[in-house]
Each structure stands twice: as C-alpha cells, then as structure tokens.
Amino acid sequence: MLAWNLPNTLIKAVKGTRDLLPPSTEAWNRVEAVARSVFRVYNYHEIRTPILEETQLFARGVGADTDIVTKEMYTFEDRDGSSLTLRPENTASVIRSYIEHRMDQLPGVKKLYYMGPMFRRERPQKGRYRQFYQIGAEAIGSESPLVDAEVIEMVVELLSLAGLKGFKLLINSVGDKHCRPRYVETLRERLKSVAPGMCGDCQRRAESNPLRVLDCKVAADQPVIEALPSILDYLCAECGEHFAAVRRRLDDAGIEYEVTPRMVRGLDYYMRTTFEVVHGALGSQNSVLGGGRYDGLAESLGSKVPAPGIGFSIGEDRLVMSVESEQAASALDLLIAPLGEAAQKCGAAMARDFRRAGISVELAEGKLKRAMELANKVGARFALIVGDDELAAGRYALKNLTTGEQESLTAGEIAARLAPPRN
RNA sequence: GUGGGCGUAGCUCAGCUUGGUAGAGCGCCGGAUUGUGGUUCCGGUGGUCGAGGGUUCGAAUCCCUCCGCCCACCCCA
Numbered sequence: 070m071l072a073w074n075l076p077n078t079l080i081k082a083v084k085g086t087r088d089l090l091p092p093s094t095e096a097w098n099r100v101e102a103v104a105r106s107v108f109r110v111y112n113y114h115e116i117r118t119p120i121l122e123e124t125q126l127f128a129r130g131v132g133a134d135t136d137i138v139t140k141e142m143y144t145f146e147d148r149d150g151s152s153l154t155l156r157p158e159n160t161a162s163v164i165r166s167y168i169e170h171r172m173d174q175l176p177g178v179k180k181l182y183y184m185g186p187m188f189r190r191e192r193p194q195k196g197r198y199r200q201f202y203q204i205g206a207e208a209i210g211s212e213s214p215l216v217d218a219e220v221i222e223m224v225v226e227l228l229s230l231a232g233l234k235g236f237k238l239l240i241n242s243v244g245d246k247h248c249r250p251r252y253v254e255t256l257r258e259r260l261k262s263v264a265p266g267m268c269g270d271c272q273r274r275a276e277s278n279p280l281r282v283l284d285c286k287v288a289a290d291q292p293v294i295e296a297l298p299s300i301l302d303y304l305c306a307e308c309g310e311h312f313a314a315v316r317r318r319l320d321d322a323g324i325e326y327e328v329t330p331r332m333v334r335g336l337d338y339y340m341r342t343t344f345e346v347v348h349g350a351l352g353s354q355n356s357v358l359g360g361g362r363y364d365g366l367a368e369s370l371g372s373k374v375p376a377p378g379i380g381f382s383i384g385e386d387r388l389v390m391s392v393e394s395e396q397a398a399s400a401l402d403l404l405i406a407p408l409g410e411a412a413q414k415c416g417a418a419m420a421r422d423f424r425r426a427g428i429s430v431e432l433a434e435g436k437l438k439r440a441m442e443l444a445n446k447v448g449a450r451f452a453l454i455v456g457d458d459e460l461a462a463g464r465y466a467l468k469n470l471t472t473g474e475q476e477s478l479t480a481g482e483i484a485a486r487l488a489p490p491r492n
Numbered sequence: 493g494u495g496g497g498c499g500u501a502g503c504u505c506a507g508c509u510u511g512g513u514a515g516a517g518c519g520c521c522g523g524a525u526u527g528u529g530g531u532u533c534c535g536g537u538g539g540u541c542g543a544g545g546g547u548u549c550g551a552a553u554c555c556c557u558c559c560g561c562c563c564a565c566c567c568c569a
Contacts, residue, residue, distance in 0.1 A: 078543090081560085136567050140493085158569085187569080192493080194563060203569060270566080281567090335568055356569065384569030408527060441529040449529095456527060470529070 085190075085199025096393040100231050100385065101184060104204050107227045111219070113180040113206050118162040120186065124152040129369055130161030132337025141189040155188035158336070160363065160380055161370070163207050168372040172209070178216060182206040184385070195352035196387045205360075205382030212364060212377045214311050217342045218318030220379050224358060225324055227383070228346065232392040236348045236357060238326040240319075242312040243333075244304050245340045246365065252303035253279055263293050283331040299330040311341055338363040342379060348391050357391070358383040402429045402487050404449040406440035408456040416455045419465075419480060428487045444470060451487060 082088060089097060108115075124144050131137050143155040156162055163181055166172075172179050184204040191197060206223070208216050221238070228236060243249060256279040264275035267282070267290045274281040283294060304312065319326055326344075334343045343361035351357070360381025367376035403423060407416035413434075420430045431447065433440035437454065444452040454466040459477075467483055468475040478486065 084560085141567085189568080191567070192565090193561090194565095197568075201569065205569095284567095353564065354568070359569065382569060387569065406528085437527045438525070438529080441527095443529085445529040452529075454527070458527090466528085468528070473529090475528080 083199075085193040087198060087200075092399075093389070093393065095399060096389050097385070100389055100392065101204070103231045104182070104184065104227055104383075107223060107230060108182045108206065111180065111223045113182040113223075116163060116166065116181040116183050117185070118156075118159065118166050118183070120156055120188075121153050122156055122162055122165070124154040126161050126165055126370070127154055127157060129371075130164065130338060130366060131158065135335060135337055137189060137335070141191055143188050143190055157189045158187055159183055159185070159203060159205055159382065160207060160336075160338070161366070163380075164209070164363075164366050164372075164376055164378070165370060167209055167376055168367055168370065168374070171374075173374045173376060178211045179209045180206070181209070194354070196354035196384070196390060198386060202385035203382040204385050204388075205380060207378050207380035209376050209378035209380075212311075214314035214342075215318060217311075217315045217362060217379050218322065220360070220381065221315075221319060221326075221344055222322050222324060224346070224360070224381050224383070228357070228388070231388060233348065233357070233388065236346050238324065238344065238346055239329045239332050240315070240326050240342065240344045241329050241332040242301065242304060242308055242341050243339055243343050243361070244300060244308050248303055248305040248308055249300070249340070252298070252300045255298055255303065256280070256282075259297060263297075267293055280333045284333045294331065301328075301330045308341055315342055334359060334361055338366040338369070340364055344381070348387075351387055351391055354387065356384065357387050401431055401447050401449040402489075403451045403453055404431045404433055404440065404444040404447070405453045405455060406433045406437055406444070408437060408454070411460060412455040412457070415460060416453075419453070419455070422480070423484060423487065426484050426487075427489045428484070453483065 105115075124142070127142060128138055133139075137157050142157055144152060145154075147153050163183065167179065167181075182205065185202065186200050187203050188200055190199055193199060206220070208220050221240070225238060244252060257275070260275040260279055260282060264272050264282070267275075268285065268287045271282050271285050271287070271290055274285075283297065285294060301309075301312070316326075316328075332343060332345060334345075339361040341362045341364070344359070345356055346358045347355045348357050349355060358381050360379070362377070362379040364375070364377035366378070367374070405416045405420055407413045416432055420432050423430045431443075431449065433443055437456075441452060449470055452468045452470055454468065456466075459465045462477075464477045464479055465483065466475055467478050467486065
C-alpha cells in the first residue's frame with residue numbers, strides 16, 4: 070500500500086517519458102541549432118515561458134471541450150488551493166506573456182520562437198510521448214496574409230535545412246467566427262442523411278463534432294467525405310480574399326503545397342489559415358508540425374488589446390526521428406596516453422592546453438596497450454604517447470589512428486595539427 | 493479509455509509445443525604482446541528467466557492474477 074515500504078523495486082522513467090541519450094542527443098542539438106539559425110535570419114527572438122501555468126489559461130485558450138483540455142492535461146492543486154497545469158502546448162502561454170508584458174506597444178510585428186517540453190497524458194505510441202518537445206514560433210500583431218506566407222516559408226526552410234526530405238505541406242482555411250458556424254451547420258444537416266452509412270466513429274462525430282468526420286481515415290468513407298460540402302465554398306468575402314492572398318504569396322515563393330479543405334485542427338483558437346506538414350515513415354502519427362492563425366485568442370484570454378497572430382509548432386521528437394541516421398557520437402580528437410608519474414602530470418597539462426584550443430581530449434591511465442584499445446573503441450582520431458623518452462626530448466609520439474602513421478612532434482606542432490577548423 | 497503483440501545476460505535473441513533447476517552471438521574484463529589499437533586465438537564476468545500465486549516430486553516451460561514495454565484506435569506535435 071505504501072510504496073516506500075515495499076521491497077526494492079527498480080525505479081524507471083515514468084510512462085510516456087524517456088531519456089534522450091548520446092549519440093541521439095547530437096541529432097537533437099543539430100536540429101535545434103538549425104532552428105535557431107533560421108529564426109535569427111527571419112528576425113525571430115527567443116521567449117521562454119514557464120512550464121507551469123494556471124489551468125484557466127489552457128481551458129480558455131485552447132478550448133474547454135477540446136480533447137487536450139478534457140482528458141489530456143496534467144493538472145494538480147497547488148498547496149494554496151489554486152489549480153496548476155503542466156503546459157500541453159505553448160501558444161496560449163506566449164499570448165499570455167505578450168499581453169502581460171504589453172508587447173503590443175513594441176514596434177512592428179512581434180516575432181517570437183520557443184523550444185522545450187510539453188505534457189499531455191495520452192497513451193504513448195510511436196511518435197507520441199507524454200513529455201514531448203516542440204519547436205515553435207509566433208508572429209503577433211498583424212492580420213496580413215503576407216505574414217502567414219512568410220511564416221510558412223520559414224518553416225519549410227527550417228525543415229529542409231534540418232534534413233527532412235519528402236515532406237508534404239498541407240494548407241487550408243477554416244474561416245472565422247462569422248463563416249465557420251454557418252459551414253458547420255450545413256455540414257451537420259448534410260450528415261443527417263449520409264452518416265448512417267458511414268463507420269461507427271463517423272456516426273458519432275456527425276453529432277458531436279461534424280468537422281471531425283472530414284478527418285476520417287476509413288477507406289470506405291472516403292467517397293462520402295469527398296462529396297460533402299467544402300468549407301472553402303462557405304468562406305466569407307474577407308476570409309476568401311485572405312486565403313487567396315496567402316496562396317498567391319506561396320506561389321510567388323515557389324513553395325509547393327496542397328490545399329486540403331478536409332484538414333481539421335484540434336485546437337479551438339485556430340481561424341482562417343491553418344497548415345500542417347506530414348511525412349511518411351513516422352508510423353501512424355505522421356504529422357511533423359501544425360500551425361495556424363489565431364486572431365481571437367487574446368480576447369478569449371481577457372485581453373482588451375487585440376493580438377492577432379499566426380504560429381506553428383514542430384514536433385521535435387518526430388522531426389528528429391525522421392532525420393536521424395544511425396551515426397556515432399562526434400569523434401574524440403585526441404586521447405593522451407601517459408606512461409608513468411611524470412608523464413601523467415605532463416599529460417594533464419597538455420590536455421588543459423589542447424582543450425583551451427578547442428580540441429577534445431581524453432586522458433587515459435594505465436598500460437599503453439589498454440590506452441590504445443580505449444582510443445580505438447571510443448573512436449579517437451589521434452593518440453598521443455607521453456613516456457620518458459618523449460619527456461626528455463620534448464617531442465611526443467602522435468599516432469593517427471585512421472592511417473596508423475605515427476610521428477614525433479612538439480606540443481606546438483601537435484596543437485596546430487589538431488586545431489579544429491574555424492567557422 | 494479500448495484493442496493487439498511482446499517481456500530470458502548490458503544488447504539482439506534461442507530454449508517453452510513434448511516440465512528435469514539456463515544457452516549463443518555481440519559487449520565488457522583479462523591474457524597471448526616489456527611502450528602501440530583495429531584482425532585472430534584463449535580465458536573470465538554476467539540472469540531471483542517482468543512480479544506474485546497455483547498445479548507438480550520437480551516450472552523459463554502448464555494455469556491464474558498483476559505490472560511493464562511496444563504498436564494501433566481515439567486525438568494530436
């Protein structure tokens with residue numbers, strides 16, 4: 070009954086969380102470095118919001134009857150009785166921060182990016198974890214379709230530079246608070262006659278959430294879904310023109326996309342432009358990123374000043390999964406093998422100097438044979454032998470472990486030989 | 493929340509049908525080599541067989557319960 074009184078049970082990572090280990094962490098770092106460099110040239114700046122927020126932020130921001138809020142949040146009562154939640158996504162937090170710090174007073178479009186863990190209590194599977202990581206960006210303070218197009222262009226650039234190949238960009242417009250309700254009503258009406266012939270899930274959705282029917286993957290339902298009215302035919306004049314402008318801009322930029330009127334996003338705050346990038350070989354969870362415009366979000370969080378914006382978030386776990394190739398950790402530059410007490414001291418000093426010069430160094434102990442074996446196993450590029458002869462001569466035996474060649478060099482020559490390329 | 497698959501050494505797995513108290517390969521450690529790795533050879537380390545209970549003279553193996561992981565549904569990143 071009391072866990073701490075039970076016999077020793079091995080403690081493991083909690084369900085849905087995982088340790089990211091080397092060499093995989095190198096791929097994560099590469100992806101994050103690419104993202105930061107792309108964000109920089111598009112003039113985005115990093116924002117770090119708390120992982121813990123008031124539960125109300127998500128209930129009101131994401132939508133009170135979305136799946137995320139109704140059944141996926143890690144919510145708990147703080148000691149003072151207030152309700153706190155581990156963030157399930159970050160857009161609501163960014164908008165909260167934007168409002169709280171009156172960023173609307175700053176000049177121009179406010180461009181922010183973030184990266185970090187999010188938490189949703191779902192059943193784990195391939196590409197889905199309870200603690201997962203997102204890289205995202207928000208452009209806030211403009212309703213212009215030019216901003217939509219630039220955000221999409223940036224994210225396509227980011228994915229390409231990260232090494233993602235064969236992905237597909239899907240875009241849609243879900244209208245605004247004037248035209249979308251009209252469409253949903255039409256859809257609901259139409260489904261009354263056709264839903265009975267569809268799969269069980271669709272029959273249920275036809276009542277509860279008609280838009281979800283469009284997202285059904287059951288093959289037999291596809292012809293029926295194709296025949297349903299398209300939201301694009303129901304957009305009001307403003308939304309229609311906005312969407313057309315976004316598409317013109319994407320065409321100008323030479324960006325390939327597919328308009329998918331059936332694409333549905335799961336968060337309530339989206340309006341007008343929505344987009345998604347999918348990639349095969351990710352299992353059933355094939356979406357690498359999702360995003361869209363959220364012009365009414367600030368108001369639903371109680372803001373008097375509007376904060377129209379558009380943003381996206383990349384599923385970093387999924388991106389890394391699809392660009393990661395099995396490669397070794399970055400190679401060690403040099404392993405120093407000192408023989409004896411005096412050499413040990415000299416080796417430590419040399420290691421210090423080399424490391425300050427940007428060379429990665431491992432200092433071995435014990436027998437030379439042992440050290441050489443170790444050098445080989447960890448994939449060191451060079452081994453440096455420091456023994457009595459070398460100490461006396463001031464010249465050390467540097468062995469290239471790839472070619473097997475060995476030469477006798479001074480410390481300065483070795484540093485020059487191993488110096489990393491400047492960038 | 494609902495299905496399906498799988499849990500034996502650090503890793504990948506065999507053994508289970510037809511019960512007789514645990515194996516291989518790789519890894520790790522050491523040796524053949526006093527100051528030279530990768531190949532080879534030799535030796536060694538390593539498992540309450542996911543946990544608990546039952547059947548049995550005897551259970552990794554048969555039965556029950558539980559737990560964990562993976563994949564899928566739902567939904568999303």
